[in-house]
Amino acid sequence: GEADQLRKSMATFKFTGGVSKFKDKLISGMVKNGYSPEFAEKTFSQLEGFGSYGFPESHAASFALIAYASSYVKCHYADAFCAALINSQPMGFYAVAQIVGDARNHGVEIRPVCINRSRWDCTLEQVKGDERRHAVRLGMRLVRGLAAVDAARIVAARADQPFDSVDDMWRRASVPAASLVELAEADAFLPSLDLQRRDALWAIKALRDEPLPLFVAAAEREMKTIAEQQEPDVELRQMTDGHNVIQDYSHTGLTLREHPIAFLRKDLTARSIVTCGEAMSARDGRWLMTAGLVLVRQMPGSAKGVMFLTIEDETGPANVVVWPKLFERRRRVVLGSSMMAINGRIQREGEVVHLIAQQLFDLSGDLSALADRDGEYKLPTGRGDEFAHGSPGSPDSRDRVPAVKPRDIFVPDLHIDTLKVKSRNFH
Known part of the structure; x- marks a missing residue:
């Protein structure tokens, strides 16, 4: 504890005399442990000097390296830089919406959260026709209210075969309906299943907490999706552009619209x-x-x-x-x-x-x-x-x-x- 207080006294970025209060105890302790008084005095004077100048100098050198490395990666690997910053949240000065907006302004393609393609973290996907370019696929970590364990179950369940419906995802991933609602409100069913927010939420309303064993057994025997209920086809009034933007911000903190x-x-x-x-x-x-x-x-x-x-x-x-x-x-x-x-x-x-x-x-x-x-x-x-x-x-x-x-x-x-x-x- 005392050593940590000494470290903090040296890290104040300006000399305030905070190190001096440790002088007597530090020197007497060093002498007691066999060091000469001259060596102990010299050591403490070096600590005082470092506290008044060396600490900010070492930080300046460190920040210079970080600034250079960050600038290099952002310039030459803007896609990886964007994904890494989002995956490191919460951190830093900029919100995810600003990070994504800046990446798009620099030519990086950003792809939305998708139940069949997104992992927990943001990932890079090859851009067709250009082996050197990658698009950033937003991760499920951005979906507010979604637990990491449920995202892991979803990723594991689709490993051999992508989901072809809300009912299929619900049965194979074994995640609660509440997690599917979070994904639907984040518009994660649209990219691969072409289900708008309201259509996905409507389909989720028909689900229970657990699938019925009869339908599970039938599905496993026939190797295809068998819905437990045949809901009548309805044509829901879709959200306006403005409402979709509001929902994007509410459930992921950004919009690609x-x-x-x-x-x-x-x-x-x-x-x-x-x-x-x-x-x-x-x-x-x-x-x-x-x-x-x-x-x-x-x-x-x-x-x-x-x-x-x-x-x-x-x-x-x-x-x-x-x-x-x-x-x-x-x-x-x-x-x-x-x-x-x-x-x-x-x-x-x-x-x-x-x-x-x-x-x-x-x-x-x-x-x-x-x-x-x-x-x-x-x-x-x-x-x-x-x-x-x-x-x-x-x-x-x-x-x-x-x-x-x-x-x-x-x-x-x-x-x-x-x-x-x-x-x-x-x-």
């Missing part, structure tokens, strides 16, 4: 809100407004209360600086928004670009109706004085409230179908 902000782009453009890509390529000193999903919030101890935000839309990320006074005025917006609009000035120093925020607006409400959107659609427009009396797109109390239209058993105030983005916060 359109970015959520892409559905809102037409209306955002009408409000003079530019893309993050345009903002980050704008000239120094330009005033503009951009918007995106809030991915990362940082407030380093050395930043004196400055908040750094990373937002993202369909064109990429944007870096935002929020000064302490603005943060205190708009604390609820900064800390609680899933989607945010920022009005500010571009600050460019070489390749480093930031948007210095002057005004912040919570646009999370725009995401609440995403489930009803298919392709392009029009959001309700805000009133002309929206910046003085509310966030952009907020309803006008002077307008007549439209009648509420029922949609199944959906209660709008519960926000069941609202896109929820889990941002990473660092203090």
Whole structure:
């Protein structure tokens, strides 16, 4: 325990005198164990010197090697780099959605979670016609709520023959129906069985906790799938594009479909809100407004209360600086928004670009109706004085409230179908 305290005292990255309190005990102990007083004094002075300079120096050398090796692998083996980072989660600064998005921007093909092809970890699959390229197959580790032991049973059961139906998978893998529901909600039946979310969930509803012995024996004798129940054919109304995106984020934390902000782009453009890509390529000193999903919030101890935000839309990320006074005025917006609009000035120093925020607006409400959107659609427009009396797109109390239209058993105030983005916060 004392040795660990000495190590921590040397690892403070700055000399604070913490090592000195161990001097008497360390030197007396070394002398007692047969070392000369001169040697003990010299050893301790070296420890003090290392604590004030050597420790950060050794870390710098280590980080330099890690940075070089990571850059090399990312440049030449972007597919393996992407898969390895996802398999190492939770770790680091970036969420899985950002890792996948960056890999796709660099030409890596990303393939969805599949009951017949995915393992627990992400894997590499050969791209047809190109022996040097690989696609990344997302692993079942991304399916929220799915146990690793159930994923292992699924992989083992399909070793000799892929699953040909939900019923076949349920009987051969011997996993509970709840695990199949998790996979269906993650859209894992679509790639190989061509079953949409609702179709897969409908098929799972007919299953029990365990298959009946009669049907198991018949299936083994005839070597083919025999369903226990013959459900009538139904044609379910499929989810909208927007609803599928919400379900992707809810059950895997990312989507391989359109970015959520892409559905809102037409209306955002009408409000003079530019893309993050345009903002980050704008000239120094330009005033503009951009918007995106809030991915990362940082407030380093050395930043004196400055908040750094990373937002993202369909064109990429944007870096935002929020000064302490603005943060205190708009604390609820900064800390609680899933989607945010920022009005500010571009600050460019070489390749480093930031948007210095002057005004912040919570646009999370725009995401609440995403489930009803298919392709392009029009959001309700805000009133002309929206910046003085509310966030952009907020309803006008002077307008007549439209009648509420029922949609199944959906209660709008519960926000069941609202896109929820889990941002990473660092203090």
